[in-house]
Amino acid sequence: MIDTTAASIDFSIIAPEIALLAAAFIILVSVYNKKMRNLAPVIATAGLLVSLLIAIEQMGNPKTGFFGMVTCDDFTVVFKILFVISSLLILMFGRRYFVSKNIDRPEFYALLCISTMGMMVMASTTDLVVIFLGLEIMSVPLYVMAGMDKRSLESNEAGIKYLIMGAFASGFLLMGIAFIFGSSGTTDLRRIAADFQFIGENYQLYFNAGAVLTLVGFAFKVAAVPFHSWVPDVYQGAPTPVTAFFSVGPKAAGFAALLRIFNFGFEDMEFISDIFWMLAVLTMTVGNILALRQGNIKRMLAYSSIAHAGYILVAFAVGGSAAMSAAVFYLFAYGLFNLGSFAIITQLEIRSGCKSELSELSGLSKAHPYLSAALTVFMLALAGFPPTVGFIGKFYLFTAAIDGGFIWLTIIGVLNSFISVYYYLRVVKVSFLEKFEGTFVPVKYTPAMMAVLLITLAGTLGLGIFPEKLLEISRAAIFAFL
């Protein structure tokens, strides 16, 4: 049990955050030096690596500090590792893309570090105020990163759209937190959980209103239907590595906060499971059906990310430790194969003029056989085929749902997976069977891009065959606070 009275100012528990912040500061200061400018990605990578090592060191040593504002348990650490790994992979394959589009600015790497730090803050607290601040620290750099390509109208549109929808979401979230504070007198989830009975008897209405508003705020962030309208345009318009970043880190951070709030703070809330299953059904179905008609791969992956958020929401409807650890597992798995697919799209887009339309993939297997083989693996993983980790993730999720008595929800989920097979395999079909038009300009792989593809491929296949270790880690994460 964690000592909740700890009032100490213990910098060791926020060391990963400090490492990232230090990297961001060094980059921002070095912007003014021509030679140092080019080192920005190196500094960011170093910061992320240091942060990763410290986070791994923190595993299995739960602590709280800063007057209960920071909680560093295994749950926190697992998410920190997920955030850092996804940011590292994006750094590795993003640089080449930015250089080729002439939008390589050192500030981007500082913003990436700050955003990653915001996610860590979100995952490492039980206080609603800190969760909100973490969310904003994460989101503000994202708005800028979406609009980074200042010469592209789509990128500008993505930035503005994301900013406005994000501001909306923050408004809902703040209103919800205000209601919760008004009815419970505290923003600390531990105290809310302890006083739950009392609050429920006396201020039921206000508390429930607060909980629902908070949920709406996070539903925007994790792109659940009906709060998903920003996703396709933002995903399509933003520079591709940035889109990859959106689809993994911020989403996982949103789910981490949702887990803390609704499965720890408001664990005893009755109707919340109903809201979650409705969200899950809507999100899965709408995401998958709209993905069917997309001709642009980035847009298709945007809808696919909505659909995957739906699968994860199934775990929230079911509740309990088995479902929750399946959700954590799925977030890891989704991060791997989704980043892999975005890395391939990035590699293809480095060719000038490529807008990542589906038709541009035709004949890929002739020109880039290895790339199209990798793409096939990632698409199979997204669709949930064995022996990829996508299958294992869905298997754990749906098993937990059946054990929790949500059989019809599982049926809807499985039906949705069948729908999704169509559009994922269409990508494979176009790249293998359709005739090659025009000329492929061969693009050389950078070593970093090779490494990203190998890591994500190895992860997708390796964890699909030997998932025990990751499952153990995600169980440990959940048992840290359940």
Next chain:
Amino acid sequence: MNLDSVIFIISAAVTLFGAVMMIMQRNPVASVLYFILSLVAQAVLYVQLGALFVGAVLIIVYSGAILVLFLFVIMLLNLRGDEDLGAPSSPVSQLTKYVVSIGIIAEFAFVIWSTGFSSSIPTGIIAGASENFGSTEQVARLLFGRYLYPFELTSILLLAAIVGAVVIARKENGDEIESKAAAKTAADEVTG
């Protein structure tokens, strides 16, 4: 009638006067100046309630910094208040305007009445609060003690916002939007 009541009545009257005058002006500069007047009078009300810190923040941050920024923006944009504001709005929006404002007034009246509105003039410190509740010292103790971590996070948030704003707003060579032709087709898409 004691001194407290006199101060309350004067500052309340100035607050309302400033607020009404603010929305009656056609010249935005005068509007902002009236708004500052209203805020200063509001700060007096806060001080009377014992919320010294809130009063000081209202003057330093709100009227001192934010509204001065407003003034700068208005002056830079060179708004003089004699611009054509366009055709008068439709009867529907005229009606909405009145319905919404009457609704809000009714809501406020209801809330004030239902919470046991009394005609006595509020003075001094809120009942039940400790002697130095809301004092600068108390706020500082909370900010640099229990809320140290969120307080520091706020500074990082501001840093991120500033860096982001500079990145987006700075003009670099060749940053014009794609080409004129592309911009034109996009404009055509929007209009037709």
